[in-house]
Amino acid sequence: MSDPILVVGGGLGGAATALSLGRKGFDVKLLEEAPEFGVIGYGIQLGPNVFSMLDKLGVTDAVMASAIRPKNVKMLDSVDGGVIACVPTGDAFLKRFKRPYVVIHRVDLHQTLLEGCRALGNVEMIANASVKAFEDEGERVRVELADGRQLHGAALIGADGIRSTIRQQMRDEGPPRTIGYVAHRTIVPMSDVNFDVDRDDVVLWSGPGFHIVHYPLRNYSLFNVVTVFRTLNMDPTDTESPHPDLAHVYRDSHPTMRKLWAMMDLSRRGWVSSDRDPIRPWSKGRVTLLGDAAHPTLQTLAQGACMALEDSVCLGELLDGTSGGEIASAFQQYERARYLRTARVQFESRYHWDNWYHVGGIEREVARATWSVKGEQEMYDCLAWLYDGFKLPQKREAA
Numbered sequence: 242m243s244d245p246i247l248v249v250g251g252g253l254g255g256a257a258t259a260l261s262l263g264r265k266g267f268d269v270k271l272l273e274e275a276p277e278f279g280v281i282g283y284g285i286q287l288g289p290n291v292f293s294m295l296d297k298l299g300v301t302d303a304v305m306a307s308a309i310r311p312k313n314v315k316m317l318d319s320v321d322g323g324v325i326a327c328v329p330t331g332d333a334f335l336k337r338f339k340r341p342y343v344v345i346h347r348v349d350l351h352q353t354l355l356e357g358c359r360a361l362g363n364v365e366m367i368a369n370a371s372v373k374a375f376e377d378e379g380e381r382v383r384v385e386l387a388d389g390r391q392l393h394g395a396a397l398i399g400a401d402g403i404r405s406t407i408r409q410q411m412r413d414e415g416p417p418r419t420i421g422y423v424a425h426r427t428i429v430p431m432s433d434v435n436f437d438v439d440r441d442d443v444v445l446w447s448g449p450g451f452h453i454v455h456y457p458l459r460n461y462s463l464f465n466v467v468t469v470f471r472t473l474n475m476d477p478t479d480t481e482s483p484h485p486d487l488a489h490v491y492r493d494s495h496p497t498m499r500k501l502w503a504m505m506d507l508s509r510r511g512w513v514s515s516d517r518d519p520i521r522p523w524s525k526g527r528v529t530l531l532g533d534a535a536h537p538t539l540q541t542l543a544q545g546a547c548m549a550l551e552d553s554v555c556l557g558e559l560l561d562g563t564s565g566g567e568i569a570s571a572f573q574q575y576e577r578a579r580y581l582r583t584a585r586v587q588f589e590s591r592y593h594w595d596n597w598y599h600v601g602g603i604e605r606e607v608a609r610a611t612w613s614v615k616g617e618q619e620m621y622d623c624l625a626w627l628y629d630g631f632k633l634p635q636k637r638e639a640a
Contacts, residue, residue: 244268250405251560254531264297372407517537520536529556544590
């Protein structure tokens with residue numbers, strides 16, 4: 242095909258898609274609305290299911306060079322610090338799932354993907370390219386940028402996040418579904434963590450209407466903390482006291498949780514927790530969606546980025562060898578291959594958010610009694626549907 246494939250959104254999903262397609266020989270234009278390519282720098286967790294995708298993208302070694310393999314992923318009780326559930330992620334985990342569980346700085350992962358794109362002569366990265374609208378003209382797609390420029394491509398992939406411009410034009414749905422929670426993220430030098438807290442594992446403290454996640458980054462030199470809580474003040478303007486209800490939220494929690502909360506930088510606006518309902522279709526003609534633009538999920542399973550990376554490699558496999566007239570068919574098969582798995586991530590994330598992460602009272606006691614007695618293999622069995630990975634389609638089907 243003579244026209245390039247246009248990928249809207251220069252985040253993790255868009256960069257991975259440009260790399261996937263570029264490695265298959267396609268000309269790609271990666272469009273980013275910001276003045277430069279980059280992401281906000283906090284931690285991210287990657288399950289074993291993503292590593293076969295990183296292999297396909299040729300970046301596994303680079304990712305592992307910047308990643309940490311925790312020994313456990315634990316959920317602790319906000320009241321007494323007791324273990325609600327534990328997934329050992331050491332040798333037994335590696336034996337069961339064949340690939341590791343890691344944490345990595347989001348910037349390091351993103352830069353690895355961008356460096357892969359820059360190494361390819363057929364991927365053009367265009368910043369200051371805010372997409373205003375698109376039109377599928379049948380033989381190709383036309384994109385109009387906010388500054389008046391127009392670009393043409395053989396296909397358009399919307400990887401522009403939960404508030405996707407491409408999805409909004411396709412479906413006219415309105416804003417995402419908010420759930421009354423907000424998240425604040427902080428990274429501090431590990432040397433500043435001067436109290437007794439687990440510095441080696443991925444730890445989630447669970448409480449009624451709130452949780453805190455923390456884990457190390459960059460060879461244990463940094464400590465990544467995320468605090469999430471229910472609030473009526475979703476858009477605070479007073480940066481000195483952005484959430485007056487926050488002290489009350491953590492008032493009765495474990496002393497370690499209160500010390501973690503005290504470390505938080507609350508001067509920046511938080512991230513409103515939100516998702517959308519699963520949909521089908523998310524492809525039409527020469528246009529499709531990817532990652533959070535297609536199936537935004539709550540962060541419960543730590544799989545948003547992993548699903549986007551699976552999407553990107555799946556698209557690369559299904560577009561490989563296509564002519565311009567076969568793009569719509571390939572997009573339809575991509576959607577058929579992906580929608581059930583991603584919808585399950587969305588639904589299970591909602592279920593565990595409401596029925597496990599944030600319960601209190603007797604419900605909290607039941608959850609702890611249920612999960613704390615599960616052994617290593619039982620926990621692995623619960624996660625097998627996700628961590629055993631996604632089998633890539635091998636060839637395209639007729640539309």
